[in-house]
Amino acid sequence: MIRVKVCGTTSVPDAVLSAEAGADALGFIFAPVSRRRVTAAVARDAGLSVGPSVARVGVFMDQGLDEVLRLSESARMSSVQLHGPLSSLYVEQVAAYYPVLRVLRPADLAEAAVWKDHPAVTLMLDAPAPGSGHALDWAALRPAFPPGAWLAGGLGPDNVAQAMQVLAPAGVDAVSHLELRPGVKNRDAVLRFVQTARAATAASYPQ
Numbered sequence: 327m328i329r330v331k332v333c334g335t336t337s338v339p340d341a342v343l344s345a346e347a348g349a350d351a352l353g354f355i356f357a358p359v360s361r362r363r364v365t366a367a368v369a370r371d372a373g374l375s376v377g378p379s380v381a382r383v384g385v386f387m388d389q390g391l392d393e394v395l396r397l398s399e400s401a402r403m404s405s406v407q408l409h410g411p412l413s414s415l416y417v418e419q420v421a422a423y424y425p426v427l428r429v430l431r432p433a434d435l436a437e438a439a440v441w442k443d444h445p446a447v448t449l450m451l452d453a454p455a456p457g458s459g460h461a462l463d464w465a466a467l468r469p470a471f472p473p474g475a476w477l478a479g480g481l482g483p484d485n486v487a488q489a490m491q492v493l494a495p496a497g498v499d500a501v502s503h504l505e506l507r508p509g510v511k512n513r514d515a516v517l518r519f520v521q522t523a524r525a526a527t528a529a530s531y532p533q
Contacts, residue, residue: 328490329476329497330523331383332516334362336509341372343511344380347520351381353407353499356397359387361508362501369401383407383427387456391419398424409456414440421446427476432462438472450499453479459502461485464492471495483518490526498523 332344333353341352354369355362364372373382384403386394388410398406406420407427420426421444429450430437441447449472453460461480471477477495482503490498502508504515 328495328523328526330520331381331476331497331499332501332504332511332519333383333385333478333499334360334501334505334509335372335511336362336364336368338372338375340511341376343513344516344520345376347517348524349380349516349520350497351383351405352376353383353385353501354401354403355385356394356401357385357387357389357409360385366397366400369403373402381405384424385409391416394420395423407450409452417441417447429456429478432467432470435467435470435472438470438475442472448474448476448496450476450478450497451495452499461489464489468492481519483515483522486519486523487526490523 329350331351331353332349335341335352335354344352354364382404384398384401385407405425407429409429417426417428426447427450428441428447429452431454438449441449453462459480471493474496476497476499477489477493478499481489481498481500486498500519504511504519506512
């Protein structure tokens with residue numbers, strides 16, 4: 327079954343909305359550069375509002391190891407999503423504490439081989455500018471798309487089924503196309519995104 331993540335969650339009502347829509351995971355962005363940045367307290371309250379069956383993913387970019395671990399513990403995250411140019415040692419150190427979604431851009435796909443058999447690291451392919459709303463060229467990326475990887479980058483209710491058909495990702499992640507404005511979810515878009523992703527079954531994926 328495809329895993330569905332709604333990222334950029336900034337409030338309890340939006341967390342509840344995504345969980346009730348059927349999302350498997352919520353993303354809480356701690357990266358200082360993001361317009362959707364949340365505090366550990368807000369992320370903790372929002373994450374606890376949906377119960378333990380929904381994963382709580384802390385999203386980080388170019389932040390020190392101590393900061394990542396401290397915020398993740400304080401916010402009660404269940405996994406960590408790592409963006410940016412990072413050493414393998416850094417990712418390994420985080421993975422010793424939390425399951426990791428290691429985000430790669432198309433230009434970084436050579437790194438995928440490093441994590442092929444790591445039990446605590448799952449790959450996610452994202453656009454060069456995360457949160458920009460710009461979709462990737464899925465057809466061009468199909469030969470290099472890592473098996474079992476997640477897909478992000480400009481996904482929304484109107485294109486997620488097509489993206490899944492082309493790349494057959496293990497999970498899909500969206501933010502900008504699910505909002506009324508940065509950090510505030512569009513209820514209809516969230517519902518349609520989750521429903522559409524659920525409807526695109528494994529049987530429809532390319533072999």
